[in-house]
Amino acid sequence: MTDVFADVSDRPLDPSTLDEFVWRREAGAVVSFQGIVRDHDGGRSVVSLDYRAHPEAADFLRRCCEEVAERTGLRVAAVHRVGSLTIGDLALIAAVAAPHRAEAFAACAELVERIKAEVPIWKRQHFGDGASEWVGL
Template sequence: MTDVFSRISVDPLDSSTVDEFVWSSESGAVVAFQGIVRNHDDGRGVVSLDYRAHPEADRFLRECCDEVAARTGLRVAAEHRVGSLTIGDLALIAAVAAPHRAEAFAACAELVELIKSRVPIWKRQHFDDGVSEWVGL
């Protein structure tokens, strides 16, 4: 059985998918991160987002998960949504299971930072004043 799950999806995300994947009877802690579409950014009202992914984004996401799993020996999972999202939608879910909470927290934080820095997924924000802009390009 593999210790890594990763997926990019156009469908709404369900946090139970990654939580159930990482959990095992050896786990004393499951730490999960949920990135949620919020209604503001830098003082401006946001009404929705569009996420677009590079054709090989799946590979990059898998590599991030593999790297954290290989370094820590822990079970790791991540799922990122693409397409049109509205306020309150889940955009990213990452989870790590470990025997103890400290290592689970550290590994999950590392995983999220790797995903944000390495996975080629771009976000376009639509503001309440009718303007939209790409973030991080």
């Protein structure tokens, strides 16, 4: 499907590549989501994250993108980062282009929720006190 871009990457993410991929002349809106590593979780200081992916994670991600694109008729894209990330790094980028903003916002929100629920990528949080924990296992 040419209206979808999906990838799992160990390199820093660039939101402009996804925005450029989804945008077309008929699109009046491009909505993108950037999931950024924050410095806290549950009242604890976070210093870094490690993301690990199932060997078929890219296939799951592509399927999420394809199903949202098929259901909405819109161009969609998503990239999830794996490896060691620090505070401020981008962990997930999703983008959707649509003729109008409401449908772009709705499709992007649906895409992000599906990725978080369906794509087998797990994170390990490293806390300021030296402890760490896996999230979502």
